[in-house]
Amino acid sequence: MQTIERLNHKGEGVPDTGAPIPRMLPGEVIDDGRIVTPSTDRVAAPCRHYKSCGGCAMQHASDAFVAAWKTDVIRTGLTARGIETEIRPIQTSPARSRRRAMLHGKRTKKGAMVGFFGRGSDALIEVPDCQLLDPAILEALPFFEEITLAAASRKAVVGIMVSVSENGLDIDVRDGKPLSPQEQLEIAALAERHKLARLSWDGEVVAMRLPPTQNFAGAKVTPPPGAFLQATAQGERDLSRAVAEAVGDASQIADLFAGCGTFSLPAARQAEVWALENDEALIRTLDDGWRKADSLKKVTAEVRDLFRRPVLPDELRKIDAVIIDPPRAGAEAQSVELAASTVPRIAAVSCNPVSFARDAEILINGGYVLNWVQPVDQFRWSSHVELAAQFTRAHMG
Structure with missing residues (x-):
């Protein structure tokens, strides 16, 4: 038996004996990985991807507890x-208001998959019903799969930095394979078809339909590709x-x-x-x-x-x-x-x-x-x- 005494800075439960345990809460009693006595602050996670995805750490706790x-x-x-x-x-x-995120994509035998890495692993988890991301990002998942097919080699994983702007999505593909002139034209056409504001390749703009502006109290700026927001x-x-x-x-x-x-x-x-x-x-x-x-x-x-x-x-x-x-x-x-x-x-x-x-x-x-x-x-x-x-x-x- 172990009793969770507190949470560490990662949100992991620290028991009276042994190593920290993810997704636990103070006061809970654990027996061989099974919760014997749950906390009154424990809730059902709102996202069906929670157990496999590494994007969130605290969905098992009530909003009041987390605050x-x-x-x-x-x-x-x-x-x-x-x-x-x-x-x-x-x-x-x-919920569903995260306007900036780093997703990852890789090719598969049947096509491509895009999502977040699992907790403490390099396994990629698809998150079509993510409760964190802005709906505009979720709606673009089919495009991210298309761009992964164009960007990734057979074994490589590409990064997809995406931000929501006033004029559409602003995307910077990281660690993609070099594009030929013809491929750049094809990628630009793809971006136009999906009505992106801007598409960049490791910081270099490939296509820009409209400036991906951000509004700071009435002053509009167009940040560089992948810039902090x-x-x-x-x-x-x-x-x-x-x-x-x-x-x-x-x-x-x-x-x-x-x-x-x-x-x-x-x-x-x-x-x-x-x-x-x-x-x-x-x-x-x-x-x-x-x-x-x-x-x-x-x-x-x-x-x-x-x-x-x-x-x-x-x-x-x-x-x-x-x-x-x-x-x-x-x-x-x-x-x-x-x-x-x-x-x-x-x-x-x-x-x-x-x-x-x-x-x-x-x-x-x-x-x-x-x-x-x-x-x-x-x-x-x-x-x-x-x-x-x-x-x-x-x-x-």
Whole structure:
């Protein structure tokens, strides 16, 4: 007999003896892999693919349990650093709203199959009734099979990065075989027939019927193929609202790790923005979006590696607020410089509660107050959780 004591960071059950066990919940008693005493938080998984697919980890738990657990992951990370603050109720994206995903495809004896890998394996699982993906992606599964036949050799597996845009699907095929000129024409015709916005091959555009635009609070951008995009439209709105609240009425804003303008362009409705990002293609996208938008204040877009060359306190003297949204590793070096600055407000966005807590401790030790944290769950049924937070200089309260 084993009793599940807690969940680890992957959402696996940690028993009193033995290795972690997937799809278990605290308090459950297990006997030789069989649940003897189920948790009252256990529910029937809403997706018929759940047992075989590796795309979700938490469909066996009630929504209330998952919300509380993800909130506690954030709280635990902060508590480990001695930090206490208001943690707001989590905002969770609805089912079937995932607008960006990496699928995989491979050829079979009868044709092709497309889906997600099984949990901890290289077995590909078809997911025609996925409860996570946007319906527009599911409707395109027959096209993904056609593109797999064109892209994959007999034994290779190809990646299919797909995003939902205003003008249709934006697809970047990864690790596909090289296309001859004739094959490019055939692929372009296929994309036209399925009314894709854009089809790319390892980042190179093969066909574009219409620009695959994304709308950031009225400013429209066309990201490079495969570029980062918030996983759900609802999650993007939740994070953007929190960022807007955190920066307040600032008139001079610096957006660090700005991407292609998710937060910069909405902020430019009220403030001049200095946007910094290491990826030149993303900065070009951001700048183009600003130039084509109406009624935005000035946005200065700059290519800069903030890990190697963080923004220094002297450069922030005229800045009223900073937005910072680093990768999972966080932004330790940049946080040190922010802690030494006099910027009144910081809006922090993070996809990693552990690195966020580390960076938050740096800011607090430098004289900032962590006023609140807003958890955002746009990776529904996974173990991932994101957050936005507001820091202010201590004298501001």
